[in-house]
Amino acid sequence: EIVMTQSPATLSVSPGERATLSCRASQSVKSSLAWYQQKAGQAPRLLIYGASTRATGTPGRFSGSGSGTEFTLTIGSLQSEDFAVYYCQQYNSWPPPWTFGQGTKVEIK
Amino acid sequence: QVQLVESGGGLVKPGGSLRLSCAASGFTFSDHFMSWIRQAPGKGLEWVAYISRTGNSIYYADSVRGRFTISRDDAKNSLYLQMNSLRADDTAVYYCARGEGILSYWGQGTLVIVSS
Numbered sequence: 001e002i003v004m005t006q007s008p009a010t011l012s013v014s015p016g017e018r019a020t021l022s023c024r025a026s027q028s029v030k031s032s033l034a035w036y037q038q039k040a041g042q043a044p045r046l047l048i049y050g051a052s053t054r055a056t057g058t059p060g061r062f063s064g065s066g067s068g069t070e071f072t073l074t075i076g077s078l079q080s081e082d083f084a085v086y087y088c089q090q091y092n093s094w095p096p097p098w099t100f101g102q103g104t105k106v107e108i109k
Numbered sequence: 110q111v112q113l114v115e116s117g118g119g120l121v122k123p124g125g126s127l128r129l130s131c132a133a134s135g136f137t138f139s140d141h142f143m144s145w146i147r148q149a150p151g152k153g154l155e156w157v158a159y160i161s162r163t164g165n166s167i168y169y170a171d172s173v174r175g176r177f178t179i180s181r182d183d184a185k186n187s188l189y190l191q192m193n194s195l196r197a198d199d200t201a202v203y204y205c206a207r208g209e210g211i212l213s214y215w216g217q218g219t220l221v222i223v224s225s
Contacts, residue, residue: 034211036154043204043215044154055213087154091210096168098210100154 002026002090006101012109019075021104023088028068032092035064035073038103039084047086048073075106083108111135111214113205118219125195125223131188131205131216139183142209145190147201148218155201158190159209173199195223 003026013019023033031051036044046055048064051071061076075082088101117129131143145157158179159168167179178191188205200223206212 032210036212043217044212045215046211046213049211049213089154089156089212096156096159097170098156100156102153 001097002029002093002099004088004090004099004101006086006088006104008104009102010105010107012107013078014109015078015080017078017109019078019082019106021073021075021086021106023066023071023073023101025069025071025090029090029092031067032090033064033066033071034089034091035062036087036089037082037084038087039081044087078106082106111207113207113214113216115203115205115216115219118203118221120222120224121195122225123196123223126191126193127195127221129190129192129203129205129219129221131190133186133188133205133207136207138181138186141207143179143181143188144206144208144212145179145188146204146206146212146215147199147221148204149198149201152201157203160188161209192221195221197223199223 005024007022033051035048038044047058052064063074065072085103085105087103091098112134114132121127144159160179176194180189202218204218205216207214
C-alpha cells in the first residue's frame with residue numbers, strides 16, 4: 001500500500017498570504033495525485049487532479065505541482081473561505097487501495 | 110446539478126449489520142464508477158470500496174473485505190454498502206463519491222456509530 005505523508009500538520013497563515021502544502025508518496029504515483037478541501041462539518045471537495053489540473057469551480061489561486069513522489073499545493077492569496085483541511089490522495093494504484101494523506105489544517109494566524 | 114444523498118446510518122451494536130444507500134441525481138448514474146469513503150470522528154479519510162460501471166469489478170479496503178459488500182442498482186440510480194460484523198473501529202461518517210480514483214463529487218455523508 002502506498003503511504004501518503006502530508007506536511008505540515010497545521011499551517012497558520014494570515015489572510016492574503018501565500019500557503020504551501022506538501023505531500024509525499026512512499027513510491028512513485030506518477031501524476032495520479034488529487035487534492036481535496038474539507039471545511040468543518042462538510043464533505044470533501046475535489047480541488048486538483050492529475051497533480052496540477054484544477055477541477056471545475058476551483059479558483060485560480062489554487063495550484064498544484066509535482067510528480068513521482070513529491071507534490072505541492074499552493075494557495076496564492078488566502079481568502080477567508082480557504083481556511084480548511086486539505087488532503088492529498090493517490091490514485092495510481094491498480095487495483096486499489098487509493099490512499100489519502102493525513103491532512104493539513106490551514107488555520108488563521 | 111450532481112447530487113449524492115446518503116442514508117441508512119445510525120447506532121448499531123458490535124457484530125450487527127447496517128445497509129447504507131446513496132441516491133444519485135443530476136447525471137447518468139450508469140455511466141460512472143462509484144466509491145465509498147469513510148472518516149472516523151476527528152480523523153482523516155479512508156477509501157472503503159469501489160464498483161465499476163457494470164458492477165463486474167469490485168474492490169475493498171483490507172479493513173472491510175469479507176464484511177462489507179458494495180452494490181449498485183442503475184434502475185434506481187442508487188449505490189449501496191451492506192455492512193456486516195460491524196466493529197467499534199467502523200464508527201465513521203460514510204461518504205459515497207462519484208469516480209474511480211478521482212473522486213469528483215461527494216455526498217454529505219451518513220454517520221455510523223458502532224457501540225454497545
